[in-house]
Amino acid sequence: MNLRKTSILAVCGLTLLGACAPAMTDTGTGATGLSRTQQGALAGAAVGALYGGTRDSDSNNQGRDAARAAIIGAAAGAVAGNILDRQAAALEQSISNPNVQIINRGSYLQVILPEGILFATGSAAVSGPAQTDLYAVARNLNQYPNSRVEVVGHTDNTGSAALNQDLSQRRAQSVAGILAAAGVASGRLSALGASYNQPIASNDTAAGRAQNRRVEILIRPTQ
CATH class of the missing domain: 3.30.1330.60 (OmpA-like domain)
Structure with missing residues:
Protein backbone atom coordinates (compact mmCIF):
# COMPACT_ATOMS: atom_id res chain seq x y z
CA MET A 1 0.00 0.00 0.00
CA ASN A 2 1.59 3.30 -1.00
CA LEU A 3 1.94 6.40 1.17
CA ARG A 4 -0.90 8.31 -0.40
CA LYS A 5 -3.42 5.51 0.07
CA THR A 6 -2.32 4.85 3.64
CA SER A 7 -2.56 8.52 4.58
CA ILE A 8 -6.03 8.76 3.10
CA LEU A 9 -7.19 5.63 4.91
CA ALA A 10 -5.80 6.79 8.24
CA VAL A 11 -7.46 10.19 8.03
CA CYS A 12 -10.73 8.77 6.72
CA GLY A 13 -10.84 6.28 9.58
CA LEU A 14 -10.44 9.02 12.15
CA THR A 15 -12.99 11.15 10.33
CA LEU A 16 -15.54 8.37 10.70
CA LEU A 17 -14.73 8.10 14.40
CA GLY A 18 -15.17 11.85 14.77
CA ALA A 19 -18.49 11.74 12.95
CA CYS A 20 -19.76 9.08 15.33
CA ALA A 21 -18.79 11.06 18.43
CA PRO A 22 -21.29 13.45 20.02
CA ALA A 23 -21.04 17.02 18.76
CA MET A 24 -19.71 19.57 21.24
CA THR A 25 -21.72 22.64 22.15
CA ASP A 26 -19.13 24.79 23.94
CA THR A 27 -16.32 26.94 22.55
CA GLY A 28 -14.51 23.79 21.52
CA THR A 29 -16.88 23.20 18.63
CA GLY A 30 -15.79 24.14 15.16
CA ALA A 31 -17.99 24.72 12.12
CA THR A 32 -17.71 21.02 11.30
CA GLY A 33 -19.40 20.00 14.56
CA LEU A 34 -16.24 18.24 15.77
CA SER A 35 -14.65 19.17 19.07
CA ARG A 36 -11.14 20.59 19.09
CA THR A 37 -10.02 17.24 20.48
CA GLN A 38 -11.40 15.46 17.41
CA GLN A 39 -10.06 18.09 15.04
CA GLY A 40 -6.65 17.82 16.68
CA ALA A 41 -6.72 14.06 16.26
CA LEU A 42 -7.50 14.38 12.56
CA ALA A 43 -4.78 16.95 11.98
CA GLY A 44 -2.28 14.90 13.96
CA ALA A 45 -3.14 11.78 12.01
CA ALA A 46 -2.63 13.52 8.68
CA VAL A 47 0.73 14.98 9.67
CA GLY A 48 1.83 11.75 11.34
CA ALA A 49 0.95 9.64 8.32
CA LEU A 50 2.88 11.88 5.95
CA TYR A 51 5.87 12.04 8.30
CA GLY A 52 5.92 8.31 9.04
CA GLY A 53 5.64 7.37 5.42
CA THR A 54 8.76 9.34 4.54
CA ARG A 55 10.94 8.05 7.39
CA ASP A 56 11.54 4.57 6.01
CA SER A 57 14.79 4.73 4.05
CA ASP A 58 14.10 1.70 1.84
CA SER A 59 10.33 2.23 1.48
CA ASN A 60 9.74 -1.49 2.20
CA ASN A 61 7.45 -0.74 5.13
CA GLN A 62 6.25 2.67 4.10
CA GLY A 63 2.58 1.86 4.55
CA ARG A 64 3.13 0.37 8.01
CA ASP A 65 5.26 3.33 9.11
CA ALA A 66 2.65 5.79 7.89
CA ALA A 67 -0.14 4.01 9.73
CA ARG A 68 1.84 3.87 12.97
CA ALA A 69 2.78 7.53 12.75
CA ALA A 70 -0.85 8.42 12.01
CA ILE A 71 -1.93 6.76 15.26
CA ILE A 72 0.79 8.53 17.25
CA GLY A 73 0.01 11.85 15.58
CA ALA A 74 -3.70 11.44 16.25
CA ALA A 75 -3.05 10.82 19.95
CA ALA A 76 -0.79 13.86 20.23
CA GLY A 77 -3.25 16.07 18.34
CA ALA A 78 -6.16 14.87 20.47
CA VAL A 79 -4.27 15.66 23.68
CA ALA A 80 -3.41 19.18 22.49
CA GLY A 81 -6.98 19.85 21.36
CA ASN A 82 -8.41 18.53 24.63
CA ILE A 83 -6.12 20.78 26.67
CA LEU A 84 -7.26 23.85 24.72
CA ASP A 85 -10.90 22.83 25.19
CA ARG A 86 -10.43 22.52 28.94
CA GLN A 87 -8.41 25.71 29.27
CA ALA A 88 -11.00 27.72 27.32
CA ALA A 89 -13.82 26.35 29.46
CA ALA A 90 -11.91 27.19 32.66
CA LEU A 91 -11.28 30.74 31.42
CA GLU A 92 -14.97 31.25 30.68
CA GLN A 93 -15.88 30.20 34.20
CA SER A 94 -13.29 32.42 35.89
Missing part, protein backbone atom coordinates in the same frame (compact mmCIF):
# COMPACT_ATOMS: atom_id res chain seq x y z
CA ILE A 95 -13.78 35.68 33.97
CA SER A 96 -16.73 37.70 35.25
CA ASN A 97 -17.06 40.33 32.51
CA PRO A 98 -19.32 39.08 29.69
CA ASN A 99 -17.67 41.47 27.23
CA VAL A 100 -14.43 39.48 27.30
CA GLN A 101 -14.32 37.08 24.35
CA ILE A 102 -12.54 33.73 24.56
CA ILE A 103 -12.07 32.07 21.19
CA ASN A 104 -10.53 28.67 20.62
CA ARG A 105 -8.73 28.94 17.29
CA GLY A 106 -7.76 25.28 17.25
CA SER A 107 -4.02 25.81 17.64
CA TYR A 108 -4.22 28.65 20.18
CA LEU A 109 -6.62 30.57 22.41
CA GLN A 110 -7.52 34.20 21.75
CA VAL A 111 -8.74 36.34 24.64
CA ILE A 112 -10.13 39.70 23.45
CA LEU A 113 -10.51 42.52 25.98
CA PRO A 114 -12.24 45.67 24.67
CA GLU A 115 -10.71 49.04 25.52
CA GLY A 116 -13.85 50.04 27.42
CA ILE A 117 -13.30 47.49 30.17
CA LEU A 118 -9.54 48.06 30.41
CA PHE A 119 -8.65 51.70 29.98
CA ALA A 120 -9.92 55.25 30.12
CA THR A 121 -9.66 57.12 26.80
CA GLY A 122 -6.03 57.69 25.88
CA SER A 123 -4.78 55.94 29.03
CA ALA A 124 -2.67 52.82 29.53
CA ALA A 125 -3.62 52.38 33.20
CA VAL A 126 -5.73 49.24 33.66
CA SER A 127 -8.98 49.72 35.58
CA GLY A 128 -9.58 47.96 38.90
CA PRO A 129 -12.35 45.61 37.69
CA ALA A 130 -10.27 44.63 34.65
CA GLN A 131 -7.32 43.80 36.88
CA THR A 132 -9.51 41.24 38.66
CA ASP A 133 -10.21 39.48 35.38
CA LEU A 134 -6.53 39.65 34.39
CA TYR A 135 -5.59 37.96 37.66
CA ALA A 136 -8.10 35.23 36.74
CA VAL A 137 -6.37 34.87 33.37
CA ALA A 138 -3.01 34.65 35.16
CA ARG A 139 -4.27 31.87 37.44
CA ASN A 140 -5.46 29.98 34.38
CA LEU A 141 -2.09 30.43 32.66
CA ASN A 142 -0.33 29.07 35.72
CA GLN A 143 -2.65 26.05 35.75
CA TYR A 144 -1.73 25.42 32.10
CA PRO A 145 1.97 26.35 32.06
CA ASN A 146 2.98 24.83 28.73
CA SER A 147 2.32 27.86 26.54
CA ARG A 148 3.75 31.16 25.47
CA VAL A 149 1.60 34.25 25.85
CA GLU A 150 1.53 37.15 23.42
CA VAL A 151 -0.18 40.35 24.57
CA VAL A 152 -1.05 42.59 21.62
CA GLY A 153 -2.44 46.13 21.89
CA HIS A 154 -4.66 47.54 19.13
CA THR A 155 -6.09 51.00 18.44
CA ASP A 156 -8.39 52.62 15.93
CA ASN A 157 -6.98 54.97 13.29
CA THR A 158 -7.81 58.22 15.09
CA GLY A 159 -4.66 60.31 15.53
CA SER A 160 -1.15 59.90 14.21
CA ALA A 161 0.60 56.62 13.56
CA ALA A 162 3.25 57.45 16.15
CA LEU A 163 0.67 58.21 18.84
CA ASN A 164 -1.25 55.01 18.19
CA GLN A 165 1.88 52.87 18.10
CA ASP A 166 3.00 54.27 21.44
CA LEU A 167 -0.42 53.87 23.04
CA SER A 168 -0.90 50.30 21.79
CA GLN A 169 2.56 49.31 23.03
CA ARG A 170 2.05 50.84 26.48
CA ARG A 171 -1.33 49.15 26.83
CA ALA A 172 0.08 45.76 25.86
CA GLN A 173 2.90 46.23 28.36
CA SER A 174 0.44 47.22 31.11
CA VAL A 175 -1.60 44.04 30.62
CA ALA A 176 1.52 41.87 30.39
CA GLY A 177 2.85 43.55 33.53
CA ILE A 178 -0.26 42.60 35.49
CA LEU A 179 -0.02 38.99 34.31
CA ALA A 180 3.61 38.93 35.42
CA ALA A 181 2.74 40.50 38.78
CA ALA A 182 0.13 37.77 39.21
CA GLY A 183 2.79 35.08 38.87
CA VAL A 184 3.05 34.29 35.16
CA ALA A 185 6.71 33.69 34.34
CA SER A 186 8.12 36.65 32.43
CA GLY A 187 9.87 34.29 30.03
CA ARG A 188 6.47 33.18 28.73
CA LEU A 189 5.26 36.73 28.09
CA SER A 190 5.75 39.14 25.21
CA ALA A 191 4.06 42.50 24.60
CA LEU A 192 3.52 44.08 21.20
CA GLY A 193 1.82 47.24 20.02
CA ALA A 194 0.07 46.73 16.68
CA SER A 195 -1.30 50.30 16.43
CA TYR A 196 -4.22 50.37 13.96
CA ASN A 197 -2.70 47.87 11.54
CA GLN A 198 -4.90 44.87 12.45
CA PRO A 199 -8.51 46.14 12.51
CA ILE A 200 -11.36 43.69 13.06
CA ALA A 201 -14.03 46.19 11.99
CA SER A 202 -14.34 49.30 9.85
CA ASN A 203 -12.77 52.46 11.25
CA ASP A 204 -15.38 54.46 9.34
CA THR A 205 -17.96 54.12 12.12
CA ALA A 206 -17.86 54.76 15.87
CA ALA A 207 -18.97 51.18 16.57
CA GLY A 208 -16.22 49.80 14.36
CA ARG A 209 -13.55 51.96 15.96
CA ALA A 210 -14.70 50.80 19.40
CA GLN A 211 -14.19 47.16 18.35
CA ASN A 212 -10.71 47.92 17.05
CA ARG A 213 -9.59 49.45 20.34
CA ARG A 214 -8.70 46.30 22.24
CA VAL A 215 -5.99 44.14 23.79
CA GLU A 216 -5.67 40.51 22.77
CA ILE A 217 -4.01 37.77 24.80
CA LEU A 218 -2.88 34.96 22.52
CA ILE A 219 -2.13 31.68 24.32
CA ARG A 220 -0.05 29.36 22.15
CA PRO A 221 0.72 25.84 23.45
CA THR A 222 4.38 24.84 23.42
CA GLN A 223 3.78 21.11 23.93
Whole structure:
Protein backbone atom coordinates (compact mmCIF):
# COMPACT_ATOMS: atom_id res chain seq x y z
CA MET A 1 0.00 0.00 0.00
CA ASN A 2 1.59 3.30 -1.00
CA LEU A 3 1.94 6.40 1.17
CA ARG A 4 -0.90 8.31 -0.40
CA LYS A 5 -3.42 5.51 0.07
CA THR A 6 -2.32 4.85 3.64
CA SER A 7 -2.56 8.52 4.58
CA ILE A 8 -6.03 8.76 3.10
CA LEU A 9 -7.19 5.63 4.91
CA ALA A 10 -5.80 6.79 8.24
CA VAL A 11 -7.46 10.19 8.03
CA CYS A 12 -10.73 8.77 6.72
CA GLY A 13 -10.84 6.28 9.58
CA LEU A 14 -10.44 9.02 12.15
CA THR A 15 -12.99 11.15 10.33
CA LEU A 16 -15.54 8.37 10.70
CA LEU A 17 -14.73 8.10 14.40
CA GLY A 18 -15.17 11.85 14.77
CA ALA A 19 -18.49 11.74 12.95
CA CYS A 20 -19.76 9.08 15.33
CA ALA A 21 -18.79 11.06 18.43
CA PRO A 22 -21.29 13.45 20.02
CA ALA A 23 -21.04 17.02 18.76
CA MET A 24 -19.71 19.57 21.24
CA THR A 25 -21.72 22.64 22.15
CA ASP A 26 -19.13 24.79 23.94
CA THR A 27 -16.32 26.94 22.55
CA GLY A 28 -14.51 23.79 21.52
CA THR A 29 -16.88 23.20 18.63
CA GLY A 30 -15.79 24.14 15.16
CA ALA A 31 -17.99 24.72 12.12
CA THR A 32 -17.71 21.02 11.30
CA GLY A 33 -19.40 20.00 14.56
CA LEU A 34 -16.24 18.24 15.77
CA SER A 35 -14.65 19.17 19.07
CA ARG A 36 -11.14 20.59 19.09
CA THR A 37 -10.02 17.24 20.48
CA GLN A 38 -11.40 15.46 17.41
CA GLN A 39 -10.06 18.09 15.04
CA GLY A 40 -6.65 17.82 16.68
CA ALA A 41 -6.72 14.06 16.26
CA LEU A 42 -7.50 14.38 12.56
CA ALA A 43 -4.78 16.95 11.98
CA GLY A 44 -2.28 14.90 13.96
CA ALA A 45 -3.14 11.78 12.01
CA ALA A 46 -2.63 13.52 8.68
CA VAL A 47 0.73 14.98 9.67
CA GLY A 48 1.83 11.75 11.34
CA ALA A 49 0.95 9.64 8.32
CA LEU A 50 2.88 11.88 5.95
CA TYR A 51 5.87 12.04 8.30
CA GLY A 52 5.92 8.31 9.04
CA GLY A 53 5.64 7.37 5.42
CA THR A 54 8.76 9.34 4.54
CA ARG A 55 10.94 8.05 7.39
CA ASP A 56 11.54 4.57 6.01
CA SER A 57 14.79 4.73 4.05
CA ASP A 58 14.10 1.70 1.84
CA SER A 59 10.33 2.23 1.48
CA ASN A 60 9.74 -1.49 2.20
CA ASN A 61 7.45 -0.74 5.13
CA GLN A 62 6.25 2.67 4.10
CA GLY A 63 2.58 1.86 4.55
CA ARG A 64 3.13 0.37 8.01
CA ASP A 65 5.26 3.33 9.11
CA ALA A 66 2.65 5.79 7.89
CA ALA A 67 -0.14 4.01 9.73
CA ARG A 68 1.84 3.87 12.97
CA ALA A 69 2.78 7.53 12.75
CA ALA A 70 -0.85 8.42 12.01
CA ILE A 71 -1.93 6.76 15.26
CA ILE A 72 0.79 8.53 17.25
CA GLY A 73 0.01 11.85 15.58
CA ALA A 74 -3.70 11.44 16.25
CA ALA A 75 -3.05 10.82 19.95
CA ALA A 76 -0.79 13.86 20.23
CA GLY A 77 -3.25 16.07 18.34
CA ALA A 78 -6.16 14.87 20.47
CA VAL A 79 -4.27 15.66 23.68
CA ALA A 80 -3.41 19.18 22.49
CA GLY A 81 -6.98 19.85 21.36
CA ASN A 82 -8.41 18.53 24.63
CA ILE A 83 -6.12 20.78 26.67
CA LEU A 84 -7.26 23.85 24.72
CA ASP A 85 -10.90 22.83 25.19
CA ARG A 86 -10.43 22.52 28.94
CA GLN A 87 -8.41 25.71 29.27
CA ALA A 88 -11.00 27.72 27.32
CA ALA A 89 -13.82 26.35 29.46
CA ALA A 90 -11.91 27.19 32.66
CA LEU A 91 -11.28 30.74 31.42
CA GLU A 92 -14.97 31.25 30.68
CA GLN A 93 -15.88 30.20 34.20
CA SER A 94 -13.29 32.42 35.89
CA ILE A 95 -13.78 35.68 33.97
CA SER A 96 -16.73 37.70 35.25
CA ASN A 97 -17.06 40.33 32.51
CA PRO A 98 -19.32 39.08 29.69
CA ASN A 99 -17.67 41.47 27.23
CA VAL A 100 -14.43 39.48 27.30
CA GLN A 101 -14.32 37.08 24.35
CA ILE A 102 -12.54 33.73 24.56
CA ILE A 103 -12.07 32.07 21.19
CA ASN A 104 -10.53 28.67 20.62
CA ARG A 105 -8.73 28.94 17.29
CA GLY A 106 -7.76 25.28 17.25
CA SER A 107 -4.02 25.81 17.64
CA TYR A 108 -4.22 28.65 20.18
CA LEU A 109 -6.62 30.57 22.41
CA GLN A 110 -7.52 34.20 21.75
CA VAL A 111 -8.74 36.34 24.64
CA ILE A 112 -10.13 39.70 23.45
CA LEU A 113 -10.51 42.52 25.98
CA PRO A 114 -12.24 45.67 24.67
CA GLU A 115 -10.71 49.04 25.52
CA GLY A 116 -13.85 50.04 27.42
CA ILE A 117 -13.30 47.49 30.17
CA LEU A 118 -9.54 48.06 30.41
CA PHE A 119 -8.65 51.70 29.98
CA ALA A 120 -9.92 55.25 30.12
CA THR A 121 -9.66 57.12 26.80
CA GLY A 122 -6.03 57.69 25.88
CA SER A 123 -4.78 55.94 29.03
CA ALA A 124 -2.67 52.82 29.53
CA ALA A 125 -3.62 52.38 33.20
CA VAL A 126 -5.73 49.24 33.66
CA SER A 127 -8.98 49.72 35.58
CA GLY A 128 -9.58 47.96 38.90
CA PRO A 129 -12.35 45.61 37.69
CA ALA A 130 -10.27 44.63 34.65
CA GLN A 131 -7.32 43.80 36.88
CA THR A 132 -9.51 41.24 38.66
CA ASP A 133 -10.21 39.48 35.38
CA LEU A 134 -6.53 39.65 34.39
CA TYR A 135 -5.59 37.96 37.66
CA ALA A 136 -8.10 35.23 36.74
CA VAL A 137 -6.37 34.87 33.37
CA ALA A 138 -3.01 34.65 35.16
CA ARG A 139 -4.27 31.87 37.44
CA ASN A 140 -5.46 29.98 34.38
CA LEU A 141 -2.09 30.43 32.66
CA ASN A 142 -0.33 29.07 35.72
CA GLN A 143 -2.65 26.05 35.75
CA TYR A 144 -1.73 25.42 32.10
CA PRO A 145 1.97 26.35 32.06
CA ASN A 146 2.98 24.83 28.73
CA SER A 147 2.32 27.86 26.54
CA ARG A 148 3.75 31.16 25.47
CA VAL A 149 1.60 34.25 25.85
CA GLU A 150 1.53 37.15 23.42
CA VAL A 151 -0.18 40.35 24.57
CA VAL A 152 -1.05 42.59 21.62
CA GLY A 153 -2.44 46.13 21.89
CA HIS A 154 -4.66 47.54 19.13
CA THR A 155 -6.09 51.00 18.44
CA ASP A 156 -8.39 52.62 15.93
CA ASN A 157 -6.98 54.97 13.29
CA THR A 158 -7.81 58.22 15.09
CA GLY A 159 -4.66 60.31 15.53
CA SER A 160 -1.15 59.90 14.21
CA ALA A 161 0.60 56.62 13.56
CA ALA A 162 3.25 57.45 16.15
CA LEU A 163 0.67 58.21 18.84
CA ASN A 164 -1.25 55.01 18.19
CA GLN A 165 1.88 52.87 18.10
CA ASP A 166 3.00 54.27 21.44
CA LEU A 167 -0.42 53.87 23.04
CA SER A 168 -0.90 50.30 21.79
CA GLN A 169 2.56 49.31 23.03
CA ARG A 170 2.05 50.84 26.48
CA ARG A 171 -1.33 49.15 26.83
CA ALA A 172 0.08 45.76 25.86
CA GLN A 173 2.90 46.23 28.36
CA SER A 174 0.44 47.22 31.11
CA VAL A 175 -1.60 44.04 30.62
CA ALA A 176 1.52 41.87 30.39
CA GLY A 177 2.85 43.55 33.53
CA ILE A 178 -0.26 42.60 35.49
CA LEU A 179 -0.02 38.99 34.31
CA ALA A 180 3.61 38.93 35.42
CA ALA A 181 2.74 40.50 38.78
CA ALA A 182 0.13 37.77 39.21
CA GLY A 183 2.79 35.08 38.87
CA VAL A 184 3.05 34.29 35.16
CA ALA A 185 6.71 33.69 34.34
CA SER A 186 8.12 36.65 32.43
CA GLY A 187 9.87 34.29 30.03
CA ARG A 188 6.47 33.18 28.73
CA LEU A 189 5.26 36.73 28.09
CA SER A 190 5.75 39.14 25.21
CA ALA A 191 4.06 42.50 24.60
CA LEU A 192 3.52 44.08 21.20
CA GLY A 193 1.82 47.24 20.02
CA ALA A 194 0.07 46.73 16.68
CA SER A 195 -1.30 50.30 16.43
CA TYR A 196 -4.22 50.37 13.96
CA ASN A 197 -2.70 47.87 11.54
CA GLN A 198 -4.90 44.87 12.45
CA PRO A 199 -8.51 46.14 12.51
CA ILE A 200 -11.36 43.69 13.06
CA ALA A 201 -14.03 46.19 11.99
CA SER A 202 -14.34 49.30 9.85
CA ASN A 203 -12.77 52.46 11.25
CA ASP A 204 -15.38 54.46 9.34
CA THR A 205 -17.96 54.12 12.12
CA ALA A 206 -17.86 54.76 15.87
CA ALA A 207 -18.97 51.18 16.57
CA GLY A 208 -16.22 49.80 14.36
CA ARG A 209 -13.55 51.96 15.96
CA ALA A 210 -14.70 50.80 19.40
CA GLN A 211 -14.19 47.16 18.35
CA ASN A 212 -10.71 47.92 17.05
CA ARG A 213 -9.59 49.45 20.34
CA ARG A 214 -8.70 46.30 22.24
CA VAL A 215 -5.99 44.14 23.79
CA GLU A 216 -5.67 40.51 22.77
CA ILE A 217 -4.01 37.77 24.80
CA LEU A 218 -2.88 34.96 22.52
CA ILE A 219 -2.13 31.68 24.32
CA ARG A 220 -0.05 29.36 22.15
CA PRO A 221 0.72 25.84 23.45
CA THR A 222 4.38 24.84 23.42
CA GLN A 223 3.78 21.11 23.93
